[in-house]
Amino acid sequence: xxxxxGTEKSTPTSSAAERLGELLSGCDAVVVGAGAGLSVSAGFVxxxxxxxxxxxxxxxxxxxxxxYSGGFYPYGTLEEYWAYWSRYIWxxxxxxxxxxxxGTLRKLLSGMDYFVLTTNVDHCxxxxxxxxxxxxxxQGDYGLWQCSQPCHAATYDNEEAVRRMVAEQREMxxxxxxxxxxxxxxxxxxxxxxxxxxxxxxxxxxxxxGRYGDFLHRHGRGRVVYLELGVGYNTPGIIKYPxxxxxxxxxxxxxxxxxxxxxxxxxxxxARAVCFSGDISEILEKLT
Numbered sequence: 463x464x465x466x467x468g469t470e471k472s473t474p475t476s477s478a479a480e481r482l483g484e485l486l487s488g489c490d491a492v493v494v495g496a497g498a499g500l501s502v503s504a505g506f507v508x509x510x511x512x513x514x515x516x517x518x519x520x521x522x523x524x525x526x527x528x529x530y531s532g533g534f535y536p537y538g539t540l541e542e543y544w545a546y547w548s549r550y551i552w553x554x555x556x557x558x559x560x561x562x563x564x565g566t567l568r569k570l571l572s573g574m575d576y577f578v579l580t581t582n583v584d585h586c587x588x589x590x591x592x593x594x595x596x597x598x599x600x601q602g603d604y605g606l607w608q609c610s611q612p613c614h615a616a617t618y619d620n621e622e623a624v625r626r627m628v629a630e631q632r633e634m635x636x637x638x639x640x641x642x643x644x645x646x647x648x649x650x651x652x653x654x655x656x657x658x659x660x661x662x663x664x665x666x667x668x669x670x671x672g673r674y675g676d677f678l679h680r681h682g683r684g685r686v687v688y689l690e691l692g693v694g695y696n697t698p699g700i701i702k703y704p705x706x707x708x709x710x711x712x713x714x715x716x717x718x719x720x721x722x723x724x725x726x727x728x729x730x731x732x733a734r735a736v737c738f739s740g741d742i743s744e745i746l747e748k749l750t
Contacts, residue, residue: 464703464706464710464728464730478720478738478740478745479745479746479748479749480748481736481738482718482720482736482738482745482749483749485687485716485718485736486570486574486687486689486749488685489574489685489686489687489716490575490681490684490685490686491574491575491576491577491677491680491681491684491685491686491687492571492574492575492576492577492686492687492689493576493577493579493677493678493681493686493687493688493689493705493708494567494571494576494577494578494579494580494689494690494691495578495579495580495688495689495690495691495693495701495702495705496578496579496580496581496582496587496691496692496693496701497580497581497582497690497691497692497693497694497701498581498582498692498694498696499691499692499693499694499721499722499723499742500563500564500567500580500582500586500691500692500742501559501582501584501586501692502692502722503561503563503692503722503741503742503743504559504560504561504562504563504564504586504743505559505560505561506554506559506560506584506586508528508529508530509527509528509529509530513527513528513529516529516549516553517529517532517546517549517550519634520532520546520634523634524537529550529554532546532550533546533547533550539635540641540650541635541636541637541638541641542634542635544627544636544640544641544642545627545631545634545635545636546634547653548623548624548627548628548631548636549627549628549631550604551604551605551620551624552624552625552628554584554604555583555584555585555603555604555605556605556621556624556625558589559584559586561743562590563742563743563746563747564586564587564589564590564592565590565591566743566746566747566749566750567590567691567746568587568590568591568592569750570746570749570750575681576596577596577597577598577673577674577677577678578592578596578597578598579598579600579674579700579701580597580598580599580600580601581600581601581693581697581700581701582599582601583599583601583602583603583604583655584604585599585603585604585605595673596673596677597670598670598671598673598674599667599670600656600671600700601655601656601697601700602653602654602655602656602661603617603654604653604655605619605620605621606618606619606620606653606654607620607642607651607652607653607654608651608652608653608654608660608661608662608664609644609646609647609649609651609652609662610644610649610650610651610652610660611644611647611649611660612644612652612660612662613644613646613647613649614646615662615663615664616662616664617654617662617664617666618645618651620642623640623642626640627640678708682708682711682712683712683714684712684714685714685715685716686708686712686714686715686716687715687716687718688705688708688709688715688716688717688718689718689720690702690705690717690718690719690720690721691720691721691742692720692721692722692742693719693721693724694721694723694724695724705717706727706728706731709731709734709735710730710731715734716734716735716736717731717734717735717736718735718736718737718738719735719736719737719738720737720738720740720742720745721737721738721739721742722739722740722741722742723739725737725738725739
């Protein structure tokens, strides 16, 4: 068990980059754990000016002030629901992020033996050119739909359908004929996101989970850096706590936390835990 009180460390950006570069250059493998803070650093923010730019009309009509709240709003019709979600998917899955932090990370990891575990569902890693075989999107993908029941364990790419919904919606409604329905049972489709017990683990998800498990098994010992980027405490059991545990079990491993907020580590890891508080993009840019 780890103590609940972590040891916080704050390092100027230039010093943080130098120290992180030293840790990465001397390691045998890197396990990257990426959370929402990494995409925020890339410019994918869900409120403020970006929300106003894309969803001012929805905000005025329905009274919410951020994209996250809009995703849970009880719309009266599927036409309204998919008008919102198609626009949401388009800007957060198919549009490029404003800042190139993912591309910077890819260059940093070039030539290294790495694997990425992420709770992000915006597909930014693949858009930045990461090897798909080294990625595990454990919480789903904005670019996939599944049956809302679900009646079968399969997912479906949605880019073409979303593109039409965005182009043809009027007054915050899509044409009824564009409402996506399951090709097997005819029920409405749903997002492939792990938000309830209906989440579909399809063949691609299970294959990625297997590759991640194999990577961890191969690197249970040796100089491994568990590099946590932008991970908070919404779902700490997926990345943060396992990274702490694996670091503790391997005397040659180092846990590195980079985040603007929630930048801490358990005292039990001692000098093998290094935390950098600051903008992830700025820290990574100084390494490339």
